[in-house]
Amino acid sequence: MTLTILRIALTTLLCQTFLVQASALPQQQLIPGGLAVLELPANFSGEARFNNQPLMIIRPGPQQPALALAGIPLSQKPGPATVQLGDQPHTLNIQPHAYPEQRLTVQKKHVNPDPQQLARIREEMQRMLQVYKSFSPAPDFQAMIWPLHGRESSAFGLRRFFNGEERNPHSGLDIAAPTGTPIVAPAAGTVVLTDEFFFNGNSVFIDHGQGLISMLCHLHSIDVKEGSELQAGDVIGTVGATGRATGPHLHWTVSLNNARIDPRLLLATDQPHSPAVAQP
Ligand SMILES: [Zn+2]
Structure with a gap:
């Protein structure tokens, strides 16, 4: 019981720390109108594409992996969607979202x-x-x-x-x-x-x-x-x-x-x- 509470408290703390640290980097949100943030393999060279458009690739730091950023259109249907990372397909699972x-x-x-x-x-x-x-x-x-x-x-x-x-x-x-x-x-x-x-x-x-x-x-x-x-x-x-x-x-x-x-x-x-x- 105590262990569970401790684990929850620790997870909450870690999540908060992560959110604070991650605020300067793009935030992933897999919904229509959102953003996919995809870690690229260390040896990646080439192009990433989504919906027939080339993707932005960023390098957060010398020791960190490069990231491909894929904007998700508001018109994207929820469900699987494929991003092409070089010649490797990668599946995004787009969640539904009810905008007001x-x-x-x-x-x-x-x-x-x-x-x-x-x-x-x-x-x-x-x-x-x-x-x-x-x-x-x-x-x-x-x-x-x-x-x-x-x-x-x-x-x-x-x-x-x-x-x-x-x-x-x-x-x-x-x-x-x-x-x-x-x-x-x-x-x-x-x-x-x-x-x-x-x-x-x-x-x-x-x-x-x-x-x-x-x-x-x-x-x-x-x-x-x-x-x-x-x-x-x-x-x-x-x-x-x-x-x-x-x-x-x-x-x-x-x-x-x-x-x-x-x-x-x-x-x-x-x-x-x-x-x-x-x-x-
Ligand atoms: Zn407006």
């Missing part, structure tokens, strides 16, 4: 666009997909920082109903802040696309390398240009409510191997609040 629902009221054109608007949306989606599918070399992974401090107004993955009609799930997370608040790059990278989009409004796409892309949107102003090289923390623009937005906020999408995943899995800290806000 969110109901929003927005302008009619943003729920049922007319044919001209639909053509614009399709053209914009192609340009965005091209960015999401790109794969450029990058230095090793650095945990991301929050691009904005404020209240998290919509979590990642929500099943969304606009004016009562179900649309795509929420493929990023929202942070509310007053119009004009500066937004920073969540990690180093290159600005690969900026434009004003139908749904997303003024948007900035940053390529962090190895298939990791950030999209920051609904901006009031864009303060970078395509081709700008950024460090984590560099200002890229300000908070606004452009595109399909019910109020000023930042929508931040993180895409890895063309899968939109929960940005929290790649963040170094859990809270979008600045210490100044969090302190009483």
